[in-house]
Amino acid sequence: MFVYCDNAATTPLCKQALEAMMPWLETGYGNASSIYKLAREAKRALEDARRTAADCLGVAAEELYFTSGGTESDNWALKGACELGGDARRHIVISAVEHHAVVNTAEYLQKKGYSLSEAPVNASGTVKPDALRSVLRPGTAIVSVISANNEIGTVQPIAELARTVKEFDKEILFHTDAVQAAGHIPLDVTPDVDMFSLSAHKFGGPKGFGALYIKSGVKLPPLLHGGGHERGRRSSTENVAGAAGLAAALEYMTGNREAFAEKAAALRDKLIGGILAAVPYCRVTGHRERRLPGTASFIFAAVEGESLVLQLDTMGVAGSSGSACASASLDPSHVLLAIGLPHEVAHGSLRLTVSHANTDKEMDHVIQSVKTAVERCRSMSPLWNAAESCPVEGFLRFYE
Numbered sequence: 001m002f003v004y005c006d007n008a009a010t011t012p013l014c015k016q017a018l019e020a021m022m023p024w025l026e027t028g029y030g031n032a033s034s035i036y037k038l039a040r041e042a043k044r045a046l047e048d049a050r051r052t053a054a055d056c057l058g059v060a061a062e063e064l065y066f067t068s069g070g071t072e073s074d075n076w077a078l079k080g081a082c083e084l085g086g087d088a089r090r091h092i093v094i095s096a097v098e099h100h101a102v103v104n105t106a107e108y109l110q111k112k113g114y115s116l117s118e119a120p121v122n123a124s125g126t127v128k129p130d131a132l133r134s135v136l137r138p139g140t141a142i143v144s145v146i147s148a149n150n151e152i153g154t155v156q157p158i159a160e161l162a163r164t165v166k167e168f169d170k171e172i173l174f175h176t177d178a179v180q181a182a183g184h185i186p187l188d189v190t191p192d193v194d195m196f197s198l199s200a201h202k203f204g205g206p207k208g209f210g211a212l213y214i215k216s217g218v219k220l221p222p223l224l225h226g227g228g229h230e231r232g233r234r235s236s237t238e239n240v241a242g243a244a245g246l247a248a249a250l251e252y253m254t255g256n257r258e259a260f261a262e263k264a265a266a267l268r269d270k271l272i273g274g275i276l277a278a279v280p281y282c283r284v285t286g287h288r289e290r291r292l293p294g295t296a297s298f299i300f301a302a303v304e305g306e307s308l309v310l311q312l313d314t315m316g317v318a319g320s321s322g323s324a325c326a327s328a329s330l331d332p333s334h335v336l337l338a339i340g341l342p343h344e345v346a347h348g349s350l351r352l353t354v355s356h357a358n359t360d361k362e363m364d365h366v367i368q369s370v371k372t373a374v375e376r377c378r379s380m381s382p383l384w385n386a387a388e389s390c391p392v393e394g395f396l397r398f399y400e
């Protein structure tokens with residue numbers, strides 16, 4: 001049995017997306033910016049895709065710019081906002097639980113001379129409006145807060161946070177990385193939100209394709225310069241197949257959103273209940289209710305997350321520890337540290353992200369596998385063996 005529980009890292013391409021993409025990979029190869037019929041057909045498919053996607057998101061087609069994915073969209077939003085802010089606005093605010101695409105872009109800008117503040121989160125990983133307000137300044141150029149976290153699944157009160165920013169200073173741009181939210185939960189696209197990022201491969205579309213919503217009237221300068229595609233905002237020959245795939249996947253997800261979310265949440269809750277019951281000294285991370293429907297995230301005492309993931313792999317379960325993007329590093333996740341976990345605790349994290357396509361029977365296999373994998377990891381852990389014979393004050397108690 002192979003059970004894929006890493007949908008926050010990427011999702012399989014859905015049938016609808018594949019079918020929508022094929023014509024533009026086979027016979028419809030024209031350059032959408034050329035003028036003959038083959039090209040005009042590609043252009044029409046591109047604009048159809050833009051309209052379909054915009055309708056699903058509740059925005060205008062002219063406000064949606066196609067990019068190469070979530071990372072580019074996040075880079076564009078932050079770098080563009082700083083450029084737009086000029087000399088008067090040289091301060092950036094991000095939350096403490098951003099994806100690396102935002103964190104590392106903000107830190108890059110900090111090296112270039114911008115000042116950077118982080119809005120803290122509480123123990124559930126939520127940014128409170130007061131906490132955000134306290135780091136705003138008259139010279140803030142942009143505030144970026146993730147819609148739903150990729151490691152612990154906590155969903156932020158985006159409408160409220162965006163309003164807080166605009167009440168402070170309506171010229172500050174508000175951006176949200178909606179990569180984990182888009183296609184899965186309704187987005188809070190209020191007029192206070194100036195920009196949001198999304199990525200096709202997180203909701204059944206192709207990898208290497210995404211979009212940035214830029215509210216009409218926001219004059220974000222381009223990140224990529226060249227032939228003037230996307231109305232001069234984002235040059236590069238249009239990826240028509242990518243756009244068709246993104247739109248088809250988003251339409252499929254949006255059309256079934258409630259049913260899919262309900263199914264995923266039931267599987268997630270089964271996983272959470274089953275694992276908490278089967279494994280001692282284990283805790284759920286993130287907000288208990290305001291979380292993504294498919295995200296189950298845990299910490300286990302005296303277990304190394306990476307070892308756990310490898311053990312699970314031998315049992316046919318694909319999961320992750322922290323985020324896939326940071327898996328190559330041994331530093332504990334900044335998200336788990338931000339919610340107040342000590343380093344040694346943050347190292348024992350496991351993220352299992354399910355979708356509507358998973359089954360009840362698969363969850364039984366995953367629960368059993370996690371139980372076995374944790375037991376194996378602990379049997380090899382000097383910390384666990386010491387803690388069992390003489391409980392380390394405050395360590396095991398942390399998980400009760």
Ligand SMILES: *Cc1c(COP(=O)(O)O)cnc(C)c1O
Pocket residue numbers: 008009068069070071072074099101146149150177178179180199200201202208209210
């Ligand atoms: C995956 C992810 C990204 C990066 O998107 P890519 O399309 O893979 O570049 C950015 N933000 C979040 C929250 C993500 O989960």
